Amino acid sequence: MEWLIGLQALLQATVRMAAPLTFTAVGETYGERAGVINIGLEGLMLIGAVTAYAVAFASGNVWLGVFAAGLAAATFGVLFGVVTITLGANQIVAGAALNLIGLGLSSFIYRAFFGSVTNRAIQPLETVKIPLLNQIPVVGPVLFEQNLLVYAALLLAPLAALVLNRTMLGLALRSVGEHPKATATAGLSVIGLRYAAVAFGGMMAGIGGAYLSVAYANQFVENMVAGRGFIALAIVVFGRWSPLGALWASLLFGFTFALQLRLQAQSIPIAYQFLQILPYVATIVAMILLRGQSAQPKALGVPYTERT
Amino acid sequence: MTEQTPRLRLAGISKHFGAVQANNDIALEVAPGEIHCLLGENGAGKSTLMNILYGLVRPDAGAIFLDGKPATIRSPHQAIELGIGMVHQHFMLVPTLTVAENVILATRPLLSLRRLGESVIRDRRAIERQVGEVAQRYGLKIDPAARVSALSVGEQQRVEIVKALYRGVKLLILDEPTAVLTPQETSDLFKTLRDFTAAGLSIILITHKLHEVMAISDRVTVLRDGKVVGRRVTRQTDTHELAELMVGRDVRLTVEKRAAQPGAPALVVEALTVLGAHGRRLLDQLSLQVAAGEVLGVAGVDGNGQRELALAITGILRPDSGSITVEGKALTGAMPRQIADASVRHIPEDRQQMGLILDFSAADNFVLKQFSRLPFTRRGLLQPATILAHAQRLIRAFDVRTPSPALPVANLSGGNQQKVVLGREIDSNPRVLVAAQPTRGLDVGATEYVHKALIAQRDAGAAILLISTELEEVLALSDRIVVLYEGRIVGEVPGDRANTQKIGLMMAGVQAALQPVERWGTNTNEA
Amino acid sequence: MTTVTLSRQTGATLWRNIALPLLAILAALLVGALMLALSGFDVAAAYGALWSGIFGNARNIGEALLRATPLILVGAGIAIAFRCGIWNIGAEGQFYMGAAAGAFVGLQAGALSPWLAIPTALLAGALCGGLWAAIAGWLKVRLGLNEVVTTIMLNYIAIGIVGYLVTGPMQEASRYNPQTDEIAAGMVLPRLLPGMRVHAGFLLALLLPVLASILLFRTPWGFALRAVGYNPVAAQHAGIRVNRQYVLAISLSGALAGVAGAVEVLGVIGRLYENISPGYGFTGIAVSLLAANHPIGVIFSGLLFGALTTGAELMQLTAQIPSSMTFILQGLIIAFLVSFRALQGRVWPRG
Structure with a gap:
């Protein structure tokens, strides 16, 4: 039985670790389906993390923090849109700039306003058990004894898939990343759709970052996103540009994180660094295995100009 | 016909790009149920005018009237609302989506809580049925569930037309619709267009092909250098007059040249095969020979292997089988650099890209x-x-x-x-020159220059393979002509005895040649 | 007629390459000032501290040169890759691999003459960084994998490998900290001036960009590389081996990042440890872009960013302003610069 409890704890941690990745990767999936690649997710998540922490700390309300984080990161997403969509600047470069700004800004805000605060912890987000369902062995505690943000992440992916595949909006998003000009001549605004997508992507990255500070660590630590923004980028590829694919990939990556922490804690004689690099190696391997049948949107990274 | 309120009236439309006056005070009238041709050379301003009408380009001046009412069109969205549809020369279809998805794109609110029922696609089948019905009503055969990437060019064009019809179009613009079609497909298209006008639709057809104007249109407006240089009722004009209007002088494309002095074969291609995706034969056992000092013209409708032929000979594309020999030297599968070293030169079809x-x-x-x-x-x-x-x-x-x-x-x-x-x-005075679409998009002066240069190379002893979808050009320059159809050479005629009709038949493939080009003539008479 | 147009063209290029970066720096400083003011800091004091942090005394200048060294080397490498149109976002990982190789030689080769050992260590750094980058190049040309994603993944893999090395096979004899022993004294790069930490590696940071520039603009290889960067299809049509150019360009790019890593170990730190780079690989992207991907320009933009780093550290000490301000300024400079360039491209296409 002990191994079962171990497994249960491991899977529970997996889901917890996957949640911030899911938010960010689903958001980025939308952005990329619309044709905009944002490698600045790391910076956006940091902005979300620090905003959520600061607002939650000041107001005492964690949810207000999460909301503010989504709003702040969405704003930066829109600014990224101004540079890349309206001005048509290179998306990779603008994303790199966004990472630097997010890294600097988050640590600046934290040091400037919380440098002298001694007790910096905030109320942790409570676990909400879902009655009956949490009684199911193993699955119950793993899926139904989590905080609300985890539930939100788990619901976000299928919802996002539904919108993408089964609504006129989803149809428009899928076309604009594939063939923007066809989308424009059909009577839609390429610019508008792309702005909506990057704003949504920003908001999701912000909430993903908020999760780290208010639901996971209960505090802000400089550079606490620790590469998750880049992992989310890999997850989008790994999940083949579909929201549900992103969920599965997030869970896979969450699992390697959870396993790595567990092994580290139990001082198992495997160098933990190898587990640390596992997700990155897995991404490359997956890219190799799935090559050729790429689902990458055709117009990804290509600025759209209305000049004909 | 002219007593009715015109479906469309354009008055004083002007537009400049930088120093270029693309449209200069253009007036145009199209009646309900009319097929109106907009005739002009490349760069005459036809596309700009239609892009203005479709809201893709803002005019500097001028007014648009639809059914007598003034209209401002700032975006394709507004154009569509006003009942204008456009079939672009390069299709505006998303290849990863199905036919039905392409058709319904942007026809309902994107995401509206009040009209959630319309924003959500509950039943794909129902939509496919709907699209299928529209297509059927106008006699257009199309599978609404098919992915667009799997369709032939002709089918894709039908999807574009269905897209416009589904949106309740009253005025349909077609931009060079026949550029990618075989003569057979062209005559099918023209028949369909006639049916549309019988139902009251107005059609603007952009073209630079004179015989199409004669075959299909009721009236024709000729543009040159951004200006209207003539308006004619089609029945009261002929190709000769239209050609003069279009170019400003008699066009019979002729290039002064002496009889060729062909020498030994310089380029020999044997049983060349190039496979594409899904094992499709882009080039199928293709064989040809070009002698030193002659121009071999390769005629054919775009997309029948022209591109692959040029790329395989110049080493950019590796053939799957067959052989290429230049002056006795086997060069099959050689690197581009080695082939260039054998004095093979290449004027690629897309000069800006390649x-x-x-x-x-x-x-x-x-x-x-x-x-x-x-x-x-x-x-x-x-x-x-x-x-x-x-x-x-x-x-x-x-x-x-x-x-x-x-x-x-x-x-x-x-x-x-x-x-x-x-x-x-x-x-460097090449031994072999592969010239692919060498005058595409050039003005008359530049075209003439290029033609003279090619003939000069021929006279200097080069073997010239001219690959062109402009039949006029092939006829004017070639000493011998072969016709390319679905990756194969389907016929050869000597340059001096060649005629448009015979080659046109071959361009449609041997079997399809039973649907003669002459039938277009009957259509004209009906009109 | 001819001369007028020629001068107009050089005027446009000059504007693009010098005036726009200066404008971007100015705009970034303005936004930074606004931010400082909003956060309740004294802007004048802050920027005053930044200024004196850079130019206050000779020692500070030396420190700026020290900080600029890895940035210039990494930036010059990135410039080569970007000129070829291959998006090397992996300089960080290549830096780590170079640092590990440099440290390895530094630990082993103490018995050799420094004249032999130091170049060996630097070459080892170049080789490891180059090979690490070549993986992404190979994956791109052989398997068609997007190099943006693979180089990012390789960054984290490299960081993990270094983490493993310094807690495992290369850990210090005392096994106390996750780091190696110090490299042999003879392996340390000599300092250039008394009282300053700036070392011989800085000379390398002046020399290598010049060589890179000659390579790019004066050799047929550089011609082919730039042709591929502008238009790979046309380059292929012209008989240039596009794939080979990609692999060579990213390898050379990685080699320069690797040298930077080795120089950092031999010149400043003296050993290898886990987080040896404060993001040099990412800042290097900004350094290269600021210089319009010109290796000579990279010397100047690297110096600017190095100065910003030292200045900000002193700004933190004297004016209590978080030094993370540098990252914000660097990010803003790049964001403004790409915006201005895009804007200029719209107003005067292909000026």
């Missing part, structure tokens, strides 16, 4: 294939002075109009860009 580095200067583009050789590189270092001198010589020799050899060629006109390619490729 032929030039637009950000490089003319000087750098002139040495693009030789920069690492003497005298342009010595002791491992580039020799800027030598490269510049080389450029200055070629700029003079080929009459390239550029203020400076150091200016990026992106700043040059299309004709001058082509002269840079031409200069680079034929300066």
